[in-house]
Amino acid sequence: MQALLSTAPMLAFPPPRPGHLDLPAPLEGRGIGLRPATDADIGWLRALFRQLRAHEFAPMGWPPQALAAFLDQQFAMQHLHYTRHYERGEFLVVERDGAPVGRIYLQRSAPEHLLIDITLDPRARGAGLGSALIRWAQDEAHARGRGMRLHVEHGNHGARRLYERLGFAVADTLPTHALMRWEADMR
Secondary structure, eight states: OHHHHHTSOOOOOOOOOSSOOOOOHHHHHTTEEEEEOOGGGHHHHHHHHHHHHHHHHGGGOOOHHHHHHHHHHHHHHHHHHHHHHOTTOEEEEEEETTEEEEEEEEEOOSSEEEEEEEEEOGGGOSSSHHHHHHHHHHHHHHHTTOEEEEEEETTOHHHHHHHHHTTOEEEEEOSSEEEEEEOGGGO
């Protein structure tokens, strides 16, 4: 297993895109900030991925080290997919009072913005932070006269309900995900 991990590609983030990210005052007033993700964030993001996905594979009965190695591999593949496939993406760490509590990955380009991923630490959930961040992204798209799209796994019912509350509608059903769209004129 160690040999497999040592041959894995080094995980890194692309250089941050220029520009300043202005969050709404209510988010900043709650101590919320965004900053470009750096290579130093990989360990924390990997741990968050493990924490959020371990329950899906726990029924497999794998020894803890095998489960951890599998989840690390899944994280690496997801990270490489995101950073290679979404070259114009912005990979942002969500912070509360300077400590990381999640990530939001966006591609803000025409014809519509893409919410690549939003993930929050379970301790940061349930207080409206995810909704506020998505609304901020929608406002950013709306200001440019653009809509937004995202993909949600079929089994992620909580996320889908959140997206529907925020005005997203299913545009296409794919084998593992639903494509959802939000139109700028819907705000």
